[in-house]
Each structure stands twice: as C-alpha cells, then as structure tokens.
Amino acid sequence: MATLEQQIKERLVEALGLKIAVAAIDDNTPLFAGGLGLDSVDVLEIAAMLSLHFNVEITAGDSGRYREIFASVHSLADFVRERQAAPK
C-alpha cells in the first residue's frame, strides 16, 4: 500500500489541479513560496481534502499552527498521523 505521504501527494495534485507529476513532489518540498507556490485558498482546499479523504479536521483552532502543518507533504502527513492517533 502507498505511504501516507504518497497518498497525500496524489490527493494534492488532484484537488488543487496541479500541473505537475506526483513523482516530482518531494516529501520536503515547501508547499508555499519557493516550492509548489500554493496560497491561502489552497490551504482551505487542502483542509477540505484532509477532511474528506483522511477524516481529519483542521479548524480555526489550529490556525496558530498553519505554518507548521502546511510546510510540506511530510508535515501534513505528520499532522494526519497525530490526529488519527489521538483519541476522538
């Protein structure tokens, strides 16, 4: 089975309409400036994507951690693992 990082990359390309190959995204490629060049609207799209496909909610309460959560595919995967492990 594909790693969580791999699954997130596939969902990112699909959800954000990125014109690049999944293989071209490194786990540590910055999502924003200097990397994939995403912006604030993409943050919401990613939040909706994580909610739909990984059953993980990013809410206004997490806004202080946006920079950390949305740094890279690797950090997104860490966040998903953290939330999935946390008791509901």
Added chain:
Amino acid sequence: MIPRPRVFVTGMGVICAGAGSVAELRRLLREPKRSFQLPTVFPTAGESAGLPVAQVSGFDVAPPDALPRTHRLALQAAREALGVGPAPDAIVLGTTTGGILTTEFALQAGCTAPGAYRFHGLHTVAEHLAVSLGVRGPVVTVSTACSSAAVAMSVATALLRSGLARRVLAGAADCICRLTFHGFRQLQLVAPQGSAPLDIQRAGMTVGEGAGFLLLESAPNQRAIVAEVLGTGMSCDAYHATSPHPEGTGAGLAMRRALQDAGVDPSVIDYVNLHGTGTVDNDAAEARAMRQVFGSSLPALSSTKGLTGHALAAAGAIEAVICGIAISDGLLPANTGLQAVDEKLELHPVRDPTRARVGRVLSSSFGFGGNNACLVLGEAPTAPAAIEVGTSHPPAARLPPLRVAGAACLTASGDLAETWKALLAGQSVAGFVPEAAFSKAAPTAFIRRLRRLPRLMLALAQTASRASGRTSPPDLLAAGTAWGPLAETQDFLRKLFETGDQFSSPMDFIGSVHNAPAGQVALLLGAQAPNWTFSSGDRSFEQTLLCVSLAMTSGAPSALVMAAEAHEARLSPLFDPAAATGPLASDGGAALVLVADDGAPGARVRWLGENGNGDGSVQGAAVALCAHLAAQAPLDCYDAVGVSVPAAIGADADAELLRLTEMLPSCPLLTYRDRLGQHASVSATATALAARAVVEGVLPFGPDGISLRHRRLLLLLLGAHATAVEVFA
C-alpha cells in the same frame, strides 16, 4: 450645469429572518431578538449538521411545482415596496442564488426534464417580478456577490438621474441553499454559535436569506417620500478572489466615492450600517477603512448582521431598508450579538437601540471578487420646492454613443480575425471555442485554478485591452453572463452529493460565484474601478452596455465591457435550450473597450432601448421597440438589422420576424445566431463583429459580404424584453 434629478425613496419592502414586513422589522430593530436556527429547507449531515442559519420562517411548505424560494421572497418584498401604486418603469435586482435551491434537488434526483430548471437562471427572479407587476422597461439583474444590492441601487439611481425612468423598483433577493451554506462553511467563514460582528470572539458569519426593495422615484408625491438616495460609490480591491484587502483600501475608496457622489463631508454622516459580517478579516479590514474615511471622529455605527444574518445579495437591500427606518424613526440600530467588543478594531458600535435624529447614513456592502459598494441615504426634504429641481429636468431621449477603442471575440473559429475570415468565406462559426484560442491569456500560476468561463473572460479582456492600445486599467469593468461559471457549480454540487451532503471543494465554491470571472479580470488588469457583473439571460450583454453607458454619461472616461458563456456538458443543455440545438450549440463571447465619443475615427456603439409587453410574451415586444425608435429617427438609416433569436423563444419568433420585415422593407434582416451560434452572450460577439464591419464598410455575411453604404447597423434581440443596440462609424 443642469442640476441632475434627485432620487427619492417612496416605498420599502422587506423580508428576512425575524421580520416579514417593514412594520415587523421596525419592531425587531426596537427590540432586537435574533432567531438563528438549524436549516430546515435542505438536509445536512456530519460536521455541518449543527450550524445555524438565519432562515425566514413560514416559507417552507411549497407545492412541488412552486416558484423557487428566492422568487417568492422577492415577490413578497417587492409587492410591499410597491404598495398600490402603478407598475414601475424598470426593475434592478441583485441576486446570487436565483433558483439554485430548487435546482439542487432536481440535480440530485437526476431530473433531466428541462422544465424543472426553468427558474434556475438568476434573471428569472427579476423577470418573474416584471410579469407579476407588469413592468415594460429595463429589467436588470446584478450579480456582484454580497455587494449586489448596493450595486443594484446604484444602477437604479443612474437610470433615474439619466431620465430614462421615473419609477424604479430596486433591491435584491437570495435564499439559503446548499451551495452557499456549504461553500461558506468550507471556507471556514461560518460561526458555529451564530455571528457576532465586531466581537473579540467573532468566528464568522451566519448565512441568511431574504429580500429587500426600495421604490425609487425622481418625481414623487412629496407626501410619499421616506428618504433620499444622496449618492452611491463602488470600487474593486483587485486583491484576492475572496479575502478583503487587509488595509480596507477598496472599501474605503467605495465609501469616499459614495460621499463624493452625495456631495457631503464624512462629518455630516449620523450613522453607518457596516457590512460587518462577523468574519475576522472583514471586520478588521472594514474597521481600517472606516478610520481612513472618518478619521478619529467616527459616527454612530453598527452591523445588523448579528440580528438578520448575512443574506448575501439581499443583505445590502435589507440594510437599506434598515437605514430607511433609522432615518424615518430616528433610531440607531444595535450591533446585535455583541458580547465584548474587539478593542483592536477601535470601533464603538451602538450596543442597544437608541433614539437619535438620523439625517444622513452610509450603508456598506462588500463582496467576493473584492467588490465594494456603498450608499448614502438622507432624510426626506421638508420643503416641496426642493424636489422641483428634479422634475424640471427633461428626460434624456437617448443615451450617448460610445467609441469602440478595442474589440475582441471568441468563437469556434477562434479570435476576431479568424472569426471574420471564416464568416467572409461563408462558413458558420457556431460551436465551442477551442482551448488553444484562450489558454494563453494569463500566466500559468494565475490561471491554475480557473476553469473555462474565467479563462474565456481573461482572454477577451486582455485581447480587447491590447487592441485599444490603452495602458491604464479601465475606469469601469462590466461583465455579462447568463449562466455563470457552470463547471464550478456542477463540480461543487457533484462532490457535495457524492459525500452525502458533507464535503465539497472551497475552490469550486469561490469559482461558482457569477462575478468570480470579472473579479479575476480585475486582478489581472489591476483594475480598482467599479466591477460589475450582470446576469440578465440573453440580455446580459445589452444590459452591461446600458449600465456602462449610464455611468459614462456621468463622467467615467473608459470602460471594459464584455459578455461570455462557457458550455458545460451536463448543465448547459438542462438550463438553456440554446445549448441543445445540435451543431448550433455554442459558447464564447466578446469584449469591447469603450471610451466617451471623442470624435476620433472608428466604430460607435449605442444602447437604444429595452421593451417588454409586461406579461412575459414575446409577440410584439421588438416591433413596439422599433416603432418607438422610428419615432425618434428613421429606420432606413440602417444598412442591415442583425436579429438575435434565442432558441428558447422557438416558433414565437416567426411572426415577430415577419412583422419586422414589413416595418423595415429596405433593410435585410439577418438572424445571426444561424451563423454565429446559439448562446446567451452571442450578441456581444455580434456587436464586436459589427464594430469591425462598419469601419470596413462590409458585413462578412455571404461570399462577397454585404456592402454597407450608411455604415450603420441595428442589432435587435427578440424576447419577452426586446433590446436594441446600434453600431455605426
């Protein structure tokens, strides 16, 4: 200088959460009690199930074939505003939802009967009102998201000031629906506990619904006057698709423009009804804008959205009625829902309803696409003589012609040059615009998220701007589209239904808003000018031209005017019979850069009129319009008449065409949709081609074309409201 006619409010009508009439809203403002509840008009599931809305009560039960909710809300408020008086000369209505709530259920059920979608279009709300009230003049639909109502009031004011109308019903209507409820939720802009504007704990808006109308008159009976529209002002942030400019620059600009139009100093404003949605960003940006405009001496102010919810397009109309009540009753409305004010905003809202003399008010409305619109209302004049300035002003016979400084179009054959060539070769240019013809309009990063309609509009805007040779952004930006961004709407709803009413794409929601494409054009061109989108069915382009002409009459030096449609495989054939016409089914559109007629060589375009029978019928509407035009100037000055016959009219067009042929014996009648294709914005394409034809002296129809002796063409659109535009050199 001839004083311009003054514009008076002589009737008001409203329906919103907690109030079904002006009298009930008056009571609610005196004793504010909000009535947010869980939505009952559509299903919710999962995370969305606990979110409150500001729903109008008593409107739930409807027979299955009933009018959509937005239409019913609009009719109730419009009837109240009109009272027992005669039909108004025109209607200007703002809406973002149209019949979408009904459409959502029909799409989810897989319904393919076209009749199920007959009230889907935004234009059907105003057109239903026109038939119900017997309106024969312009019936205009504005869709600039949450600023729609204030823009509608501004257009209505311009119609009255021009003398084209003396009584105009202006307002807006929207209903709650799954598209907006889930769209704002996915943008994380909805407050879980209900909105609390200006509060330190504010967490978003509460999606609401309703309708509000003002009856505006330039020559009213003194006793009927409730208030006066002193001025309007608009701007565009040209900053972001959904977020306001953090410094409130565009909002402040719209406020200043409204005050300037009213000819009043900020210091004379007694009360400001804020846009005040209760989102973190709006309230912060609006607070900055308020301080920019008013400095440290802020007037009394409040947001009433904690009471009524945010009724989107209708918000500005409901708030205009609230401002009317504030003036007539001497009441400062409270900032309901506020617990502890956010000190960082440095605003001190009215906490409780307060008695005070309220002479002049400012009402602000800001929307997606960075669209800002403000109104300044004042108290009724005390002396009858004050009105006479307006009544002595002669009605303008015609709007002035505008010079075409640059043009662009997109058809299945490609751009304007390619389309011209194909037509000269006797070919049809019907069909869908090939991707390659518009895909290089803007940098890849800019258009990554954009679908077909915004890309078409970006390409048209950029090509027309370049053709005009003008380097500065236009002073006005106006777009027409009957059906809006359908691919985005379809995808948003598809994903929502697939996930059992739980999830969809925030990006698709942002893109689905009718004025999103024009907002993207403003971003690309850096245009902070007023930014309008009109969605008036097959008349969308003509009405864009009308409203731009009105604005240019009062001084705007240049405008970018465009109209386009983007075909969507599932929705287009359900919504518009034009999209089910086989090889004639088309999309595309055109853009024109227009400047005031400065005598320079080139084509001129002039909006001539709009006429309806007042009952929704097609027969005789265009014939009566031509008879009216013939009374002003002989019709034999035209080399040819281009007639747009929308597929939706069907056989009703035949008798009308026959009578037009009899009226215009020396003039060939060309039903141009046979060549240019069937789509709602094709009259824009026809106008761009006509502008080239009158300059070249030849119409590209037939093998050698038709020689144009007078270099003057008349363009007619058949429909329940027929329109006429002339193009000449």
